[in-house]
């Protein structure tokens with residue numbers, strides 16, 4: 001173990017940057033309230049630290065996917081915060097929502113009925129969100145379901161509808177015609193349901209403009225530094241830095257190959273560094289032969305990842321450093337795999353995926369350090 005406590009890889013998570021992103025999105029969405037999607041362990045960055053940072057920044061409405069995530073989140077934020085569970089109550093679990101003060105997002109008639117049955121049993125109105133499907137065909141009440149709810153007088157008794165929501169399929173492509181179609185459908189369906197605050201936009205939807213904001217926006221990705229406006233400069237602050245240490249360097253002679261499958265053969269004698277990070281850490285194997293790393297001291301020099309990525313290590317071609325006359329790194333030297341000069345979205349693109357997947361895949365093997373530069 002190195003003296004500062006980490007060996008293979010470490011993930012630095014900048015909580016001040018997450019708070020700054022929240023402030024920026026809040027300002028953009030205002031007067032709409034800005035909530036936060038913290039499902040999947042706050043997109044891999046740590047539910048407790050992230051939710052408490054957001055709470056401190058003023059967030060009082062959180063979204064998770066699963067009941068269990070809601071239960072975990074309730075331990076992190078106080079009763080002054082609303083927690084919506086996007087998948088609604090799995091059959092037979094409605095009581096647990098009450099125990100943990102969670103709000104279900106009701107997506108189907110059976111979910112509505114489940115929540116209603118509990119309300120009747122309790123002899124009181126119970127709060128819930130209704131989600132309508134405005135054109136993504138994922139979760140939410142269909143047009144026919146809404147028709148049913150509005151034509152059967154008892155269909156909504158016992159429900160205190162605190163939010164009507166839907167989700168956009170193509171908000172990251174502002175010109176896509178589905179955006180306008182979903183907006184129109186949402187307005188139409190919402191009008192048929194009990195009057196309640198409304199929510200349509202997640203990260204990219206906020207950037208579509210005020211028509212999409214309604215009363216509450218629900219960003220996730222943009223809070224964590226993923227670009228909500230692909231194809232344009234990223235307006236958000238980067239929040240993570242993924243680093244790995246050099247385990248050893250070696251001179252690979254011309255004609256020798258590197259790594260499993262011998263997919264890389266040195267054209268000339270090549271200095272290679274082996275870093276202690278691999279797919280076992282959640283670093284994408286698809287970056288073998290396609291990705292790059294940078295030294296924090298020489299951030300403009302990209303060093304290609306060569307050969308296949310192993311479970312616990314990857315190989316980097318040091319030739320660009322040698323060409324620039326920079327001394328080769330010793331064992332223990334640190335490289336950035338994601339960071340200011342290796343942006344998350346660019347690395348995700350090279351890995352043939354999206355920032356969302358890259359973040360949520362970042363494993364627990366890394367030494368994780370949450371830090372807040374505001375606190376010194």
Ligand SMILES: Cc1ncc(COP(=O)(O)O)c(C=O)c1O
Nearest residue numbers: 037167202203218219220221222
């Ligand atoms: C219903 C819902 N709302 C909000 C979000 C947050 O989306 P984003 O991370 O794009 O901001 C998601 C994410 O998938 C979602 O499914």
